[in-house]
Amino acid sequence: MLFNSLEFAIFLPIVFLLYWFVFNRNVKGQNLFIVMASYIFYGWWDWRFLFLIAFTSFCSWGSGLLIDKYRHHRTATIIHILNIVLNLGVLALFKYYDFFADSFARLFLHGNSDKLLLHLILPVGISFYTFQALSYSIDVYRQKLEPTRDIIQFFAFVSFFPQLVAGPIERATNLLPQFEKPRTFDYTQGVDGMRQILWGLFKKVAVADTCAVYVDLVFENYQYQNGSTLIIAAILFAIQIYGDFSGYSDIAIGTAKLFGIKLMRNFRNPYFSRDIAEFWRRWHISLTTWFRDYVYIPLGGSRVSKGNIIRNTFIIFLLSGFWHGANWTFIAWGTYHAFLFLPLILTGKNRKYLNEVAESRLLPSLKETGQMLLTFILVTIGWIIFRSDSISQAWQYITLIPHLGIPYTEGLLTNALLIIGMFFVEWLQRTREHGLDLQFLNSHILKFSIYYIIIIILFFVQKGAESFIYFQF
Amino acid sequence: MKKFLLRTILFFSILYLLAWSVDIWITHQFKKLESSPFGNWNDIYSSDIQSDVLIMGSSRAYVQFNPRILDSVLHVNSYNLGMNGRAVESQVIKYHTYRRKHNAKPKLILFEIYQGTLDTSNGFDRIQFVPYLKDPVLWNDIRKVDDFSWADCFIPCWRYSHYKKDVTDIIMGKSVYYCDPRYTLYKGFCDFDKPWDGSRLAKIDTLHYSRIPSAIQELNRFLQECKEEDIRVVFVMAPYYVGATQKIDDIDGMYNLFYSITEPYQIPIMDYTYDPLSCDTAYFYNNTHLNRKGATLFSLKLAHDLDSLHLAPGYAKPKYVRKYDL
Numbered sequence: 001m002l003f004n005s006l007e008f009a010i011f012l013p014i015v016f017l018l019y020w021f022v023f024n025r026n027v028k029g030q031n032l033f034i035v036m037a038s039y040i041f042y043g044w045w046d047w048r049f050l051f052l053i054a055f056t057s058f059c060s061w062g063s064g065l066l067i068d069k070y071r072h073h074r075t076a077t078i079i080h081i082l083n084i085v086l087n088l089g090v091l092a093l094f095k096y097y098d099f100f101a102d103s104f105a106r107l108f109l110h111g112n113s114d115k116l117l118l119h120l121i122l123p124v125g126i127s128f129y130t131f132q133a134l135s136y137s138i139d140v141y142r143q144k145l146e147p148t149r150d151i152i153q154f155f156a157f158v159s160f161f162p163q164l165v166a167g168p169i170e171r172a173t174n175l176l177p178q179f180e181k182p183r184t185f186d187y188t189q190g191v192d193g194m195r196q197i198l199w200g201l202f203k204k205v206a207v208a209d210t211c212a213v214y215v216d217l218v219f220e221n222y223q224y225q226n227g228s229t230l231i232i233a234a235i236l237f238a239i240q241i242y243g244d245f246s247g248y249s250d251i252a253i254g255t256a257k258l259f260g261i262k263l264m265r266n267f268r269n270p271y272f273s274r275d276i277a278e279f280w281r282r283w284h285i286s287l288t289t290w291f292r293d294y295v296y297i298p299l300g301g302s303r304v305s306k307g308n309i310i311r312n313t314f315i316i317f318l319l320s321g322f323w324h325g326a327n328w329t330f331i332a333w334g335t336y337h338a339f340l341f342l343p344l345i346l347t348g349k350n351r352k353y354l355n356e357v358a359e360s361r362l363l364p365s366l367k368e369t370g371q372m373l374l375t376f377i378l379v380t381i382g383w384i385i386f387r388s389d390s391i392s393q394a395w396q397y398i399t400l401i402p403h404l405g406i407p408y409t410e411g412l413l414t415n416a417l418l419i420i421g422m423f424f425v426e427w428l429q430r431t432r433e434h435g436l437d438l439q440f441l442n443s444h445i446l447k448f449s450i451y452y453i454i455i456i457i458l459f460f461v462q463k464g465a466e467s468f469i470y471f472q473f
Numbered sequence: 474m475k476k477f478l479l480r481t482i483l484f485f486s487i488l489y490l491l492a493w494s495v496d497i498w499i500t501h502q503f504k505k506l507e508s509s510p511f512g513n514w515n516d517i518y519s520s521d522i523q524s525d526v527l528i529m530g531s532s533r534a535y536v537q538f539n540p541r542i543l544d545s546v547l548h549v550n551s552y553n554l555g556m557n558g559r560a561v562e563s564q565v566i567k568y569h570t571y572r573r574k575h576n577a578k579p580k581l582i583l584f585e586i587y588q589g590t591l592d593t594s595n596g597f598d599r600i601q602f603v604p605y606l607k608d609p610v611l612w613n614d615i616r617k618v619d620d621f622s623w624a625d626c627f628i629p630c631w632r633y634s635h636y637k638k639d640v641t642d643i644i645m646g647k648s649v650y651y652c653d654p655r656y657t658l659y660k661g662f663c664d665f666d667k668p669w670d671g672s673r674l675a676k677i678d679t680l681h682y683s684r685i686p687s688a689i690q691e692l693n694r695f696l697q698e699c700k701e702e703d704i705r706v707v708f709v710m711a712p713y714y715v716g717a718t719q720k721i722d723d724i725d726g727m728y729n730l731f732y733s734i735t736e737p738y739q740i741p742i743m744d745y746t747y748d749p750l751s752c753d754t755a756y757f758y759n760n761t762h763l764n765r766k767g768a769t770l771f772s773l774k775l776a777h778d779l780d781s782l783h784l785a786p787g788y789a790k791p792k793y794v795r796k797y798d799l
Contacts (some may be wrong), residue, residue, distance in 0.1 A: 020474060110526045187477050190477045191480075202536075448487075459634055462634060
């Protein structure tokens with residue numbers, strides 16, 4: 001079920017009303033209802049994979065209990081490792097098996113991979129919920145979290161439908177305790193959730209989906225385009241993937257607020273970053289911090305020798321690339337970002353920009369504008385690699401860019417207006433949680449007018465329920 | 474929670490009212506159209522077609538069967554329900570809407586058939602149904618053919634949201650196909666006058682006749698219904714450019730299929746496939762459709778044949794019962 005579909009528009013109010021008016025008597029009832037609703041939400045796509053998510057959840061929950069039971073024995077470590085292997089094994093089977101089999105066949109079997117490939121369907125959101133479940137068992141093993149004995153509570157944590165298929169990848173330390181406590185409806189939080197949903201829909205439907213038309217057309221026929229068109233398509237893809245993914249996150253966080261649940265922030269205006277390090281603190285925060293906490297820091301982080309810093313940086317970026325999918329383009333994308341990040345970390349400048357850009361000023365300085373522009377260009381080059389079907393396609397695309405000419409501009413005016421609108425609002429609202437955080441406005445008429453204008457724009461630009469890019473990961 | 478629910482309801486009520494008003498306004502603009510195909514549907518929904526002869530079929534009925542000529546020769550009141558790019562399922566839905574909207578029960582139906590009659594409609598010219606989707610019966614019928622969702626019927630403006638460009642062009646009178654006064658209908662007939670263009674034919678290697686089981690079933694149901702209501706049905710194979718006819722694969726199979734369908738109902742087939750008109754591109758604008766000159770001559774010929782065979786309304790019994798092939 002897509003957030004931008006009619007099915008969800010019916011599903012959400014029904015679940016909301018039942019949650020607050022029928023299942024509100026006790027926490028267990030509410031959690032059980034969350035699990036039921038989430039499984040319907042997920043099963044709408046393909047019910048067979050409900051068994052997989054239930055299996056993953058059960059294994060992580062069980063391992064949490066066993067780790068706690070055998071806390072001071074070697075058994076705890078064995079169970080912990082088994083659970084990690086099991087979770088990553090399931091992920092590897094569905095997501096990476098064909099990739100490795102194909103690569104193996106190319107190397108040793110002259111490309112004859114027919115008998116090796118399984119052609120399994122990739123379950124939607126498998127990377128997201130696997131990482132979420134893993135975070136729980138790792139935290140229990142590290143004694144940062146008490147294991148929960150309530151299986152329903154744990155299933156609700158893993159399958160909570162707003163963030164089930166594309167994040168944010170929640171930590172058990174943040175989300176699980178919220179399922180332990182009774183929830184009460186908060187008017188301000190509820191209204192803010194609705195606004196955030198609307199803003200997420202704007203980013204997804206009005207910005208990302210309209211950019212997608214141009215981007216798909218150009219990337220599918222890049223050989224025949226001149227450099228100017230290729231540059232525009234690359235910029236539009238950078239904006240599309242931001243609108244698509246951050247739009248999804250906004251809808252997820254907004255929806256969770258309606259149920260009295262606070263999810264972590266996943267994006268903080270990444271295209272207003274002044275260097276790559278700042279970009280990575282603002283882009284897909286839940287995944288970046290996951291890798292930081294569970295991979296980078298255990299490897300020693302940056303408090304090791306320079307050689308090990310380089311090793312750790314490459315590991316984390318390669319993993320991050322590989323997490324996105326089984327394709328060499330994602331690995332190349334991760335490597336590219338590692339190379340951009342390394343100079344900053346080696347010179348100790350990776351935490352230079354921790355504040356908001358142009359803080360307490362309306363406009364950025366010339367220097368800040370230049371920094372943001374440069375960062376955006378560097379990130380956009382990375383997106384060309386990310387969007388391409390193969391490394392050779394990415395390379396050809398980039399090498400064609402210098403052949404400038406008159407660009408293809410069909411439909412670009414609407415795109416430009418919507419993109420400018422989005423970034424204008426996000427710039428003004430950059431210190432707030434999301435673009436439509438309008439709690440400071442007192443006039444109801446003004447607020448209602450803004451909502452209606454956005455809805456009218458959505459009506460005029462929508463092209464049907466388009467899927468989200470990050471569902472494939 | 475009460476405050477939240479009340480405000481949410483208020484917000485969506487205003488939104489609904491706004492969308493509802495816009496929907497009514499757009500629909501009103503469509504209902505003013507007299508050109509194709511909305512002119513046709515508008516006539517049906519205005520419930521004042523008092524025809525004793527109905528013409529049904531695809532675009533080959535729509536641009537080839539001229540009611541003005543049929544009326545003057547046969548002294549009847551005819552109306553053309555032909556549908557561009559549509560096969561039998563959509564044609565029968567249109568007929569049912571015609572009847573349901575209290576238009577006159579016909580005495581004779583001229584049912585145009587060709588190798589594409591028993592095909593699926595493939596969503597061609599789907600927009601023609603959009604202004605009328607608030608009619609739940611039409612919506613329920615046509616959604617099975619054209620994949621309309623419940624929202625198209627129940628959520629204001631939703632149905633128009635898929636056709637923003639067409640809707641804007643139509644409202645502003647910019648759409649050539651839908652708004653050009655040259656294509657204003659006369660009793661559902663569209664008088665197309667274009668020169669011969671053989672480019673489409675040149676691309677065709679072989680033409681296959683359709684035999685979709687659901688379409689055959691639908692046609693049988695329709696014929697049974699007509700029989701029960703004592704409505705005379707005549708199948709008409711209008712002229713088809715001979716260069717295209719030669720490319721039809723297994724044409725005997727097509728004839729046998731139509732014979733087997735008509736046999737139980739004793740329905741005559743008037744076949745103009747090999748009529749002299751079919752041999753000259755001067756009468757066609759493409760391999761499938763006659764131009765104005767061709768349509769005029771064909772309609773005249775058809776009217777006289779109907780009269781001579783006593784198939785027109787007014788004759789109690791046709792001259793022949795079976796094997797009417799001309």
